[in-house]
Amino acid sequence: MSNNLYNTSHILNDAEAAWEKCLSIIKDNVNWRTFQTWFDPIKAAALEANVLTLQVPSQFFYEWLEEHYVELLGKTIKRVLGKDGRLEYRILMESGASQRNPISINMPGSTHTRPPKENNYVDMPLKWDDPHNIKTPYAIPGLKRMQIDSQLNANYIFENYVEGDCNRVARSAGIHVAQKPGATSFNPLVVFGGVGWGKTHLVQAIGNEVRRLHPNKAVLYVSAEKFINQFIDHSRNNEINDFIHFYQLIDVLIVDDIHLLIPAVKTQEVFFAIFNHLHQSGKQIILTSDTPPKDLEGMQERLLSRFRWGLNADIQPPDFETRQSILRMKMRHEGLEIPDDVVKYVAYNVQTNVRELEGAIIALFAQSTLNKKEIDIDLAKRVMKNFVKTAARELTIENIQKMVCEYFHVGYDKLLAKTRKREVVQARQITMYFAKKFTKSSLKHIGEHFGGFDHTTVIHSCQTVVNLMDTDAEYKEHLLEIQQKVQLASL
Numbered sequence: 001m002s003n004n005l006y007n008t009s010h011i012l013n014d015a016e017a018a019w020e021k022c023l024s025i026i027k028d029n030v031n032w033r034t035f036q037t038w039f040d041p042i043k044a045a046a047l048e049a050n051v052l053t054l055q056v057p058s059q060f061f062y063e064w065l066e067e068h069y070v071e072l073l074g075k076t077i078k079r080v081l082g083k084d085g086r087l088e089y090r091i092l093m094e095s096g097a098s099q100r101n102p103i104s105i106n107m108p109g110s111t112h113t114r115p116p117k118e119n120n121y122v123d124m125p126l127k128w129d130d131p132h133n134i135k136t137p138y139a140i141p142g143l144k145r146m147q148i149d150s151q152l153n154a155n156y157i158f159e160n161y162v163e164g165d166c167n168r169v170a171r172s173a174g175i176h177v178a179q180k181p182g183a184t185s186f187n188p189l190v191v192f193g194g195v196g197w198g199k200t201h202l203v204q205a206i207g208n209e210v211r212r213l214h215p216n217k218a219v220l221y222v223s224a225e226k227f228i229n230q231f232i233d234h235s236r237n238n239e240i241n242d243f244i245h246f247y248q249l250i251d252v253l254i255v256d257d258i259h260l261l262i263p264a265v266k267t268q269e270v271f272f273a274i275f276n277h278l279h280q281s282g283k284q285i286i287l288t289s290d291t292p293p294k295d296l297e298g299m300q301e302r303l304l305s306r307f308r309w310g311l312n313a314d315i316q317p318p319d320f321e322t323r324q325s326i327l328r329m330k331m332r333h334e335g336l337e338i339p340d341d342v343v344k345y346v347a348y349n350v351q352t353n354v355r356e357l358e359g360a361i362i363a364l365f366a367q368s369t370l371n372k373k374e375i376d377i378d379l380a381k382r383v384m385k386n387f388v389k390t391a392a393r394e395l396t397i398e399n400i401q402k403m404v405c406e407y408f409h410v411g412y413d414k415l416l417a418k419t420r421k422r423e424v425v426q427a428r429q430i431t432m433y434f435a436k437k438f439t440k441s442s443l444k445h446i447g448e449h450f451g452g453f454d455h456t457t458v459i460h461s462c463q464t465v466v467n468l469m470d471t472d473a474e475y476k477e478h479l480l481e482i483q484q485k486v487q488l489a490s491l
């Protein structure tokens with residue numbers, strides 16, 4: 001029935017319905033974060049004959065989908081629309097108007113055209129800082145591009161930047177930029193995220209990689225703070241032009257912590273001029289911010305709109321897996337040996353950021369050396385007590401519920417409601433199973449904690465979990481992973 005319906009109808013509702021079907025297939029084939037990042041923002045725009053047109057937020061979005069998900073999308077669309085099904089994209093322009101001529105996905109049998117680049121250059125009246133009015137391009141005597149010290153820290157490289165769910169997009173975009181600085185659509189690349197989540201390390205790694213791959217390119221890393229100070233220093237005696245000229249020599253400019261520019265209105269102006277010059281000359285700009293660029297209140301709108309030209313990639317706080325990998329890498333680096341349960345314990349308890357994780361390892365190592373004691377779980381517990389506020393945790397049904405909800409990205413309220421959605425039912429069964437296993441609660445008591453299920457439901461849930469573990473290896477793996485988290489929480 002569905003094929004006919006989709007073949008003949010042109011109305012938006014059908015496009016939405018078809019895309020909904022696609023989404024439900026895609027959801028089962030990618031992880032939650034990928035789904036949220038790359039599929040949720042897509043809107044169905046039209047369905048005509050067998051062609052479903054999707055509206056995507058940017059050129060970058062389109063490129064990413066095509067690079068990473070073309071196969072999945074191709075298969076999905078054929079399942080939903082039949083073997084002649086095709087996809088087209090429409091890119092949403094900044095103004096909100098969508099591009100008139102949609103572009104087709106590069107699937108076998110469809111001609112593929114790249115979307116034209118958006119032409120976003122707005123002619124703003126530039127004042128004294130107009131880069132095109134500068135008469136003496138090399139005002140600093142004798143300075144050559146190659147002599148510019150990049151100010152990079154050689155330890156911040158990709159090899160020791162652990163990849164995880166928390167940084168995957170930003171990291172791959174970074175590698176891409178390092179390979180072709182200035183020649184990708186990620187210009188500027190804006191990396192944003194909280195303190196100690198790895199922004200500086202990542203952008204410096206990009207800089208170091210550019211220097212390795214393109215030794216002739218002038219790379220410069222500068223913190224926004226230093227940039228402001230340099231500007232203030234140069235704002236006397238007409239030295240501003242020297243300052244601008246210097247920055248215009250750079251091929252890859254990395255400015256760290258641009259949120260610090262907010263109160264510095266004059267510096268923003270000069271940065272705007274430098275940005276324009278570099279961008280128009282095809283030079284790469286890489287920025288970091290502790291706030292999503294769209295929320296940088298107090299930053300000039302014309303700067304904010306430029307930040308949107310490229311890619312804004314977020315870094316999340318390191319997840320449990322990534323924290324463990326980072327710890328293991330640091331240990332290898334320092335030649336330390338720390339038992340596995342201690343690594344897990346530290347990774348579990350130090351959750352805020354990577355800098356604290358490093359601090360914890362150093363503290364642990366120091367204590368072990370000073371007291372001439374092996375690093376074991378007891379020592380870890382003592383050291384961590386001073387390090388993070390870990391009240392001894394009692395494992396309650398609520399704790400377990402929260403951990404399982406977090407693992408499956410299921411809302412806590414859903415777990416308690418009598419919904420029959422598959423992922424909620426699964427989370428509920430697993431929680432009941434662990435509640436039975438790790439707390440002293442009665443079956444009746446456990447049932448009550450889920451908004452009033454009776455004890456037979458609890459028994460049935462536990463039985464289902466045991467059966468599934470026996471028959472489904474992947475399920476078992478997930479379950480053991482959650483179990484590990486639950487057990488660690490009770491240490």
Ligand code: ADP
Pocket residue numbers: 160161162163167193194195196197198199200201202326354355358
């Ligand atoms: P931010 O700039 O976001 O405040 P940093 O880049 O300075 O954070 O990171 C803090 C510390 O954590 C640095 O020593 C850095 O090397 C380390 N770090 C952060 N993320 C990672 C990662 N993914 N892999 C390895 N080390 C990391």
Ligand code: MG
Pocket residue numbers: 199200201256
């Ligand atoms: Mg930083």
